[in-house]
Amino acid sequence: MLDLPERFDEYEETRREGFLRVKELKEKGANIVGVFCTYSPYELIYAAGAYPISLCGTDNVSVQAAQAHLPENLCPLIKSSYGNAISETCPYFYFSDLILGETTCDGKKKMYELLGKIKDVHVMHLSQGQSKKHDFLYWREEMLEFKRVLEKKFNVEITEEKLREAIKTRNRERKIMVDFYELGKLNPIPISGFEMNTTIEAIQYRFDREEAYAELEERTKELREKYERELKGTKSNRPRILITGCPTGGVRHKVIKQIEDLGADVVAFENCSGVKEKKMLVDENKDPIDALTDKYLNVNCSVMTPNTNRLKDIGEMIDEYQVDGVVEVVLQACHTYSIEAYTVKNYVRKEKNKPYLYIETDYSEFDTGQLNTRLNAFIEIL
Numbered sequence: 345m346l347d348l349p350e351r352f353d354e355y356e357e358t359r360r361e362g363f364l365r366v367k368e369l370k371e372k373g374a375n376i377v378g379v380f381c382t383y384s385p386y387e388l389i390y391a392a393g394a395y396p397i398s399l400c401g402t403d404n405v406s407v408q409a410a411q412a413h414l415p416e417n418l419c420p421l422i423k424s425s426y427g428n429a430i431s432e433t434c435p436y437f438y439f440s441d442l443i444l445g446e447t448t449c450d451g452k453k454k455m456y457e458l459l460g461k462i463k464d465v466h467v468m469h470l471s472q473g474q475s476k477k478h479d480f481l482y483w484r485e486e487m488l489e490f491k492r493v494l495e496k497k498f499n500v501e502i503t504e505e506k507l508r509e510a511i512k513t514r515n516r517e518r519k520i521m522v523d524f525y526e527l528g529k530l531n532p533i534p535i536s537g538f539e540m541n542t543t544i545e546a547i548q549y550r551f552d553r554e555e556a557y558a559e560l561e562e563r564t565k566e567l568r569e570k571y572e573r574e575l576k577g578t579k580s581n582r583p584r585i586l587i588t589g590c591p592t593g594g595v596r597h598k599v600i601k602q603i604e605d606l607g608a609d610v611v612a613f614e615n616c617s618g619v620k621e622k623k624m625l626v627d628e629n630k631d632p633i634d635a636l637t638d639k640y641l642n643v644n645c646s647v648m649t650p651n652t653n654r655l656k657d658i659g660e661m662i663d664e665y666q667v668d669g670v671v672e673v674v675l676q677a678c679h680t681y682s683i684e685a686y687t688v689k690n691y692v693r694k695e696k697n698k699p700y701l702y703i704e705t706d707y708s709e710f711d712t713g714q715l716n717t718r719l720n721a722f723i724e725i726l
């Protein structure tokens with residue numbers, strides 16, 4: 345069993361407290377929208393006066409429960425999300441008034457059909473690419489439809505003014521999260537990647553958003569000061585790793601923590617557990633629906649075809665975070681990321697001249713030893 349840093353206990357604590365807070369909020373009449381994916385337009389949910397909450401989908405116990413209905417050979421994130429829903433082990437799902445899904449990958453969209461039998465589910469249909477004019481128009485219609493669904497469900501009007509306000513709020517939150525993640529650009533890094541990742545994930549279980557983001561800003565400031573005071577000018581010989589691929593919330597211990605225990609620093613996350621969606625802000629000067637459409641269409645997920653901007657992001661991050669090696673984490677049976685990995689591997693090795701390691705894994709503990717051996721060998725060559 346790996347040792348957990350104190351901050352991880354805080355994360356678990358925040359998550360547990362979040363369960364109680366969501367119950368209290370419901371008792372006071374608050375509206376909750378459960379979300380799964382980075383394509384979820386938080387701004388519309390904020391503007392409807394509701395709380396978006398990221399639903400549980402990172403544990404292996406719920407994967408077993410899901411397999412009563414879903415095939416074994418399916419992404420663990422999908423199975424865990426569904427398993428938590430049917431076994432009522434995710435209080436956030438239980439208290440959600442509406443679940444928002446997107447037709448990102450085939451597994452998810454078919455899973456939402458089953459979820460729809462037990463909860464009110466709205467699925468936004470995502471365009472397949474980013475560059476055609478009708479990609480934009482189609483996704484814009486989906487934004488408008490989701491706006492109407494929220495208005496009807498919660499009996500509210502989402503005015504332009506409320507939406508503009510929500511855009512400003514979410515942009516501010518994004519900037520604070522990116523500032524925190526950019527601590528990874530410092531060398532030596534003043535915080536572990538594991539801690540960065542758990543801190544950001546814990547924020548989604550806080551409903552007092554103002555307070556939560558103020559605390560995160562303060563933590564960034566503290567760590568920058570620590571760097572200036574104690575670390576600046578010193579040199580770490582630990583290799584610097586960039587994580588890319590699928591979201592890593594469910595494999596945080598066996599991948600992120602293991603890499604750091606083996607003597608490397610995880611300094612950057614290009615995936616949805618990191619800066620992927622947060623770097624691009626919503627244009628505050630445009631028509632708000634156009635601006636939201638534009639922003640969310642430009643999430644560089646492998647479900648998009650082509651997805652060339654992801655390579656550009658990876659390349660920039662390798663340079664900006666002074667990365668020595670790239671570890672791509674693909675969840676079992678995720679076709680889009682596993683196929684795109686070939687392009688990413690070639691780009692990282694040939695264009696950026698950096699070592700690359702591909703890992704395909706799930707939420708079980710079965711491959712922990714094998715991963716340890718492969719990660720160790722990779723870190724040794726860096």
Ligand code: SF4
Nearest residue numbers: 381382383448616645
């Ligand atoms: S990897 Fe793609 S499908 Fe998965 S959460 Fe991110 S944007 Fe959504």
Ligand code: SF4
Nearest residue numbers: 419421449590675678
């Ligand atoms: S990791 Fe891949 S298979 Fe799993 S939900 Fe995301 S896109 Fe779908």
